[in-house]
Structure formats: C-alpha cells, structure tokens
Amino acid sequence: MQQNTDDALVNEIDGRLDDLFAEDKTPKKADGESSDIKEYPLKDLKAVILSIDWEITDDAMKRLADQVVGLNKLYKDDRIVFIIIQLIGSIGEYIRINKGKSHPDSFKLLNSLFKKLDKVVRTKGLTESEKKKILSVEVNKYKVLKDKLSPRKPVAEKGKQVKPAAKAKAEKADVLPIEAFAEAMDQIRQLIRSEFKALRDELRSGKERK
C-alpha cells in the first residue's frame, strides 16, 4: 500500500516535470555552416586547443606549434586565414613560455581566434569583406591583450637590483613575441593599403566616366 503511495508520488512529480520541461528538441545547425566534416582540416588544431584549455603540457604546446606550421602551409594563399593562424601561433608561443602564469585573457583569445578561424574556413559564401571584419575584431582583441601585458615591462626595468639575466628572463616571459605580432600587423597593413588603392582606382575610374 505504502509502495503504491510512493509510486503515485513519483509519478506525479514525473508528470509535473514533463509539463515543465516538455519539448527537448535539439537546435539545428546554423545556416550556411558546412556539414562536411570528414575533411575538416582544423580537426587536430581544435583537439589541441581544447586540451590546452584543460592543461598546458609541453606535448600539447608542441602539437599546437606543429598544427600552426602545417596550416600555414595549407592556407598560404588565403591571407585572412593565414593571419588568424599566425595570431594563434603567436598566442600559443606566449602560453608555451608562460604556461599557467599566462594572462587568463590569452586562453580566451586563443579560443576566440579558433572559433573565428573555424567560421571563416567552414562557412560557405562568406564574403571577403565579412572575413576582414572578423579578422579586424580579432586583431583588436590581440592588441588589447598586448596592451594589458606591456605595462608589466617597466616595472621589471625599475627594479635596479634585478640581475640582467633574470631581467631578460622576466621580460621574455611577460611579453608576446613581438616579431610574430609585427609580421601579422605588416600583413594587415598591406591588405588595408591594397584595399584602399583598389577603392581609389574605382573612384577615379568612376569620375573619369562622368
């Protein structure tokens, strides 16, 4: 008899939960997203970024660097993808050096860069201008992070008692690899210049026609 009462109670709660949480449907894939995942070139990069997010090991960092090298070759003709991969490589290098002491935003940026890379690579019909917008947002985030990391440098320089070797080590650990950043910035500059040039030419030819 008591068992029946318990069952009735559980059944009543079950029904209540059914009413409250009915319709457990899974959302559909975003429009335009390619479902061809068999040849997904970012598979290994994604796996390594997810694993870095959990634990920074030398092995994972090496795998990330290898992935960056491989993808750079694969996308050498796609400037925007190429630059995003370089930024991932740069952040990866910073995390490799600083490991657990890396700025928390660096992991956030690494994930964000991957998400955008994934979007640019997988979304069919994305225009160049849309891609550039995506890149520009990520480059800004990169700059913000770089600015956050830069003020630490003078603090280390102020301490006159810091031994040169230790000082150099501290600086190396605190700043992003400048060369990689400068290279990426140069490429972006060139890209913007060429865009402006094309725009000017277009305007000129328009005027001449009038």
Added chain:
Amino acid sequence: MAFINPKKKEVQVKIVYYGPGRGGKTTNLEFIYKKFGTRVKTEMVTIKTHGDRTLFFDFLPFDIGKVNGYDVKIQLYTVPGQVKYNATRRLVLRGVDGIVFVADSMMVRREKNILSIKNLQEDLANYKKSIFKIPLVLQYNKVDLSEQGIPLTPVETLQKDLNSQLKTSAFEASALKGTNVVTTMKKIILMTIATIVKELK
C-alpha cells in the same frame, strides 16, 4: 537530507552537477535556463573567472509546485571543476541530495573523469555520505564532438571506468545541443525525491 520546512510546507532539494573542469556542467544548467527559464520563472546565478571558468558555483533554482501539500523547490548547482578549487567544491556539496556526474567523453579527458569521480567519493565521504548510496546519475557529455572527428572514449569504456561498481543510470549527452540534458535532470530529480521519501519514513 533535503531541507524541509514544515511551517512553510516547503521541501528544498539540492542537486549538484559534479565532474572534471570544462566537462559541461555549466552548459547543462545554461541550456535548461535558456530553454525553460521563462517557463519555470527563474534566474540563474553564475560566478565566472576571466577565462569563463566557474569560480565558485552556478545556481539555478525552480519550483515544481505542490506535491502532497508541500511546495517542492529544486536547486541545481554546479561545482568548479578545476582541481585547484577543491575547497569550494566541497563547500558546494554540503547538504547535497543528488548528484549528476558530468563526464567528458573526449578521449584526452579519460583520466580526468576517473580522477574526478574519485574526488567525488572523497568529498562525499567528508560529509559522511557514500557515493554508492546517494542518488547519482552519470552523463557522458560532448558526444556531438564525434561529428567533428574528435576522438571520444567509447561508452563501454566510460561505463567500465566510471559505472562498473556504481551501476547507476547513465546517459550519453550533448549539453551544448541539449541532447539528454532534460532527461538527465529529470532522472536525478525523480531518484532524489524517491530517496527522500524513503528516508522520511
């Protein structure tokens, strides 16, 4: 034991989502909140770090209405999964009535799952509770990643690693897509309430 207020005729049931960091505990609660938040009239409280990691806990309370004259309030919590927040994890487990162990199906997290379930056993022992007696549901999360070619631990292996002794209900799920999120939650609520009723006798 659930918090029972005879004066107010109210029962509070505390369910904790436990598991390794980045396993999807918060995503489970977020899915429930985003999809049913307005229907169950609730607010989700969450405290995160810079890197979007759960620092303290997430909290999602909701009412399921009157049952046998008592107002039943469900409180869903998550614990921070990262190893360094062991003290916080233990604190959140205080007064827990039921647990959802969210395992990460990714192959690279296999050891972390095993370590985390061992931690759960220790944390519960700290409150003189047994992992074998407390209502517990296993959720093997992130099964959707197989679509992207990411290597996953086979369900049989996960069962062997985590459920060979517990022999409890286990669901393959994708918290991100919502697959089996509600099923898991319903199962743990029903198991917990059945246990509370049993204990009250």
